[in-house]
Amino acid sequence: MSSFTNRRTIRKYKDEDISAAQLESLLYQASRAATMGNMQLYSVVVTRSAEMKEKLSPLHFGQPMVKGAPVVLTFCADFNRFTKWCEVRHADAGYDNYLSFLNAASDTLLYVQAFCTLAEEAGLGTCYLGTTLYNPQGIIDLMKLPRLTFPVATITVGVPAECPEQTDRLPFQAYAHAETYQDYTPNQLDIIYYVKEQLEENRKFVELNKKENLAQVFTDCRYTKKDNEAMSKGIIEALKHQGFL
């Protein structure tokens, strides 16, 4: 599994296609991931056409990977297929609720990670776009996602045209707890975030944004309370629209 421990997010791709057969093989293999009651509560919309990438790009805030990758995959929590099957079998489906959304979203995200690991093992590069949740209704409309489906993750895939430095990770002690959750003291937080705060790159971000420290770069520039609250409203509206709330 050296492909996994050596992995890095790849944002630049060669001008080289991924064959339908390879993509199908990887997407099918990934379905071996654990799934709730073996219901496979996900769908994946495969974007290859320039026209769809053009329309999808602004929904991901113009991140260049959308137009730069041969393949963009939008992974959707999906209780529509299962519910439709229940309907044709005269079974009383009760999956238009919040638990069912979370079950489907969980299935989907396990499937996404399984796919990424397999794709990287096959020499491909992937990038996870967190922006999927920023404007889900736009994606729902563009991809004609029916009731009881919801986009939860987008992955761009291609043959790597870069090999960036691996990013830092927190020490194991930062996120592992024995038996019960041990909350953090200020001193522990200093230790946990020490390496991250000292990184040349991060010190530059602090300077560039004229902030006192790295945490303020996150809260004031990258992920602000105002944006988070506005986008939370949009997600909840979209969940209602899709019948999960």
Add this chain to the structure above:
Amino acid sequence: MSSFTNRRTIRKYKDEDISAAQLESLLYQASRAATMGNMQLYSVVVTRSAEMKEKLSPLHFGQPMVKGAPVVLTFCADFNRFTKWCEVRHADAGYDNYLSFLNAASDTLLYVQAFCTLAEEAGLGTCYLGTTLYNPQGIIDLMKLPRLTFPVATITVGVPAECPEQTDRLPFQAYAHAETYQDYTPNQLDIIYYVKEQLEENRKFVELNKKENLAQVFTDCRYTKKDNEAMSKGIIEALKHQGFL
């Protein structure tokens, strides 16, 4: 990656421990999974003590894996650590909202799948307990999970003491869509679910439960509307309690 394509859920484990070093190594390697803004919005609570397993067992409806596995891992969406760090740096954290919960839950589930793949590659067996979402408040209380954390997945891990048959999976065409979502006709649903409905095991379930077909086993016995709706309320209450809604 034959360990992945040959995987099966393992529910029975040998009476053999997993060393702290091996567990730490696997949990650390898994942190290479993609994470939102490199924030690593997760924590994992490691249960080894018989006392904690005894208390955890009923929260997972007495599934025998909880007491039968040497290690039980409860993976939690975690914006507490990051927020506490922001607070000691006088940064105005705005992560007490729904988008932040979904971001943290996504990070966590990618991490869970990465861990499972690595653990299985190392010869261990895992079982994903979907019951984590059935009574999150019980787990929150037992594990003393603070505000801005939320349990999203539980994995039991151990040395396999069984090798069950691999379960079926839907054909690729069932969940892949080109460019936009193609909704399902009754005829397509017949094809997609044909193999599953014909399986000897599933036909037995139908007979045993005195139902007309497999879909009704799901809707009337396994995952009922009534249970789903009651548990949805519990999750939403717990999300409010933890500060995410």
